[in-house]
Amino acid sequence: MRDVYIIGVGMTKFGELWDKSLRDLFVEASLQAIENADVDHIQSMYVGAMSAGLFVGQEHIASLLSDYLGNEGIPATHVESACASGGIAVRQGYIEVASGISDIVLAGGVEKMNDGADVTFALATASDQEYEAFHGVTFPGLYAMIARAHMEKYGTTREQLAEVAVKNHEHGLKNPNAQFQMAISRDTVMKSTMVADPLRLLDCSPVTDGAAAVIICSEDVAKKSGRPLVKLRASSQATDYLALHSRKDLASLPSVARAAKKAYKDADTKPEDIDVFEVHDCFTIAELVVIEELGIVERGKSGAAVEAGITRLGGKIPVNTSGGLKSKGHPVGATGTAQIIEIVEQLRGDAGDRQVTDARLGLAQNMGGSGGSCVIHILEGIS
Amino acid sequence: MRDVYIIGVGMTKFGELWDKSLRDLFVEASLQAIENADVDHIQSMYVGAMSAGLFVGQEHIASLLSDYLGNEGIPATHVESACASGGIAVRQGYIEVASGISDIVLAGGVEKMNDGADVTFALATASDQEYEAFHGVTFPGLYAMIARAHMEKYGTTREQLAEVAVKNHEHGLKNPNAQFQMAISRDTVMKSTMVADPLRLLDCSPVTDGAAAVIICSEDVAKKSGRPLVKLRASSQATDYLALHSRKDLASLPSVARAAKKAYKDADTKPEDIDVFEVHDCFTIAELVVIEELGIVERGKSGAAVEAGITRLGGKIPVNTSGGLKSKGHPVGATGTAQIIEIVEQLRGDAGDRQVTDARLGLAQNMGGSGGSCVIHILEGIS
Amino acid sequence: MIVPKYTREIPQRFRLEAEKCTKCGYIAFPPRLICPECGQKSFQMIQLQPEGKILTYTIIHVAADAFSTQTPFAVAIIETKEGARMTAQVVDCTLEKIETGKDVKLMLRCIQREGKAGILQYGYKAILSR
Amino acid sequence: MIVPKYTREIPQRFRLEAEKCTKCGYIAFPPRLICPECGQKSFQMIQLQPEGKILTYTIIHVAADAFSTQTPFAVAIIETKEGARMTAQVVDCTLEKIETGKDVKLMLRCIQREGKAGILQYGYKAILSR
């Protein structure tokens, strides 16, 4: 297996982009990534999307997008693992370059959610349709049940959940691509509309259109490109029972721990060595459980850690400097790729007002559904 | 890159399987493949499906299926390229084993089409939703336009189209897993209900439930397994303009020629050396154009070749000994994997009444939509 | 068109049929072909007692279109006495009464209308035991 | 909810706006960000003449639900004088009159109703020139 690098990144603004279609979004992000990498061609591509079928009635999207990206007939594959699709796309690109089959691969993700579909129904198809969604439970509802379990088991408070949203909006304020560039108070979160008790509207990531893409390549191509070198030190993936009710501990997300263990091992590193984290905060409770599973904080202590400001930009362990899904927006298929872009920009020193000083190692954690799948990448900036 | 083998195959019967759900189908085929390979674990899996979202309201299916296959949290990825999804799944498994990341990977496909969805709508999402399906054109309609173009350009006749169906039903009669185990006459085809002029009901593959899976592994694992050795000599993939109207020659399928050129080169072989072909006959016209693109017959001469019996079992170049999509059935996501299974069985000498004498090299060609994507595998039986 | 799906699911949805792994005792609801805990393929059919307790729950205020006229409604994860787990609505009580740990009984009720013809789909719902 | 999509597509569906590659002359309909023939990103907007000819066609007898009341209807691939290609219905004639090579004019017509509110979607359809 060969070493693998990321030499180009591109993304659209995230938001309600009424004037852009799915193909417009993906092509815009991809052309940006190609330009950023300064390459003149790609040899194949992977597209992550959760459900262009349910959101816009379009399947076969990898072929469509390769066509609109200036069709040269290259292999183009759509991968899906619900909200983890964008991370999986990067992982497939990683495997293809590592194998030696290709030297330059584009991997990205896209979702066009604001085009008239029943978004709550579409998102719930990430759960077990026959034994969860059938009974009317929604995607926020599943995380609400995790939240209640975590609160009852560890004493995590409603205020601590709100602090995750406050922090991530504070970060998103500094991100020009974020959907919500506005600060919010703890009080605003706790008074926002109830969505699935105990989760309120400002505990939830928004409905977003957007796309993100990266250029993955061999060491040879990376060195010739003259671009800053960011190495993919690990790319790991794990699954779990799809249905939340099947899992022994409802206050945990075992697929995250499983993928993390493999990633730390492959990268020969540990949580303490990582300078910056992007994690999958589709709901405030998700960020809390994930930082426990990643080993950033002790189990059950995540609420207190966030309240103490440890995971804030400038804190000891900055988490979601991009604003996270919460403030940056969550076009489900694009999210995993966009997280990796934030890490690349941090490692390149290109993160502007969001820059973590001397960031050398970064981790991006992306998951599907209520944790039925998880994909983790560890990246290293090589100067 | 390492050499890659297939050591296990499994599939459900294809048909209208009212009593089985999507998860039942995939797990049944997969357990069969695992048993057939005689392995005690798999390290990761790929699932091809066109649209479990539109057919049964379920996304995140790779996680669901890994769970029901006896969840050990392994990486599980859903890949999609419309009707080519099952072939793409095998290709991703091939890449993962070739890279050295895994030694034993399960790759399969599934589709549950008979569960109440608007199948014509769902299939048309393989075309350009905004510029083809929007205008009411169906999937049979797109191939009907290819058929008319081929008939007007080369003089291909309505009777020659019918001969493809007659031949494939003749083959399917010998396949216990086929949906339609019945012979049909040229006359029956030509008098069947019109679907999209000039294509009639018996020019079209049926609406099918089914699943298929294979076990892909390294040379080391293959040799230790004691199973017959079938080597993946080539795995190639190509795309084209998604919309039929964008292609210069409407009587051709350039993605097939593109993938074939690469596959023949990688396998260091040529059409004349191949003993048995499985091709994507979603419609009778598709088989005709595909055998031209594969170089089996000269361009424009496919109708005459089929009429002359060249591609019949016992003929010079047997095509679709399984019965093809036409008679075996076409659960879209499973088809590409099932084609590969037919080739494996031929190369193992396990094809029973359908056996091609001394088959050593076989080719499986699987495509998506109206040819927007194509994936080809060349396999060799090693005795 | 969806009648076959409906019929297929009767054993689980109407009769609460589960399977018990003959090796490790894992309760599979719905039934499975292979045990996720020990990898064996031998199961014994059991019928679940329609009784269990709430492990966690939520009150849904924003629902998919098919459920939008029912909001707010409660959904819980329930563990039956045998150890089977399921997601189900908790009905027939003021929502404030619902708490983790409370006992429930499972009842057959209409869940939703499905498909263009709006065919009624039935299944289990939970009610508080007292 | 789908009004924005509708508005977004007006330039192509209503006004037949295409783009011509300033390097190789490729006509992109709908407009693209990059030329599929030469890879350049510079285009000039052109308005297509609503005239073309039929390259191939079919008569649809089995349609998706949204079109099922219209069967049988004709769909053709049409090439405009500028060389733009599109798929469109051929209407206002007996279906037997339709042939490859015949000239057509493109007209603005209602195509389908979309979404739960059944909003009318408009777009181009072809009629035979004589």
Ligand SMILES: [Zn+2]
């Ligand atoms: Zn067991």
Ligand SMILES: [Zn+2]
């Ligand atoms: Zn050009």
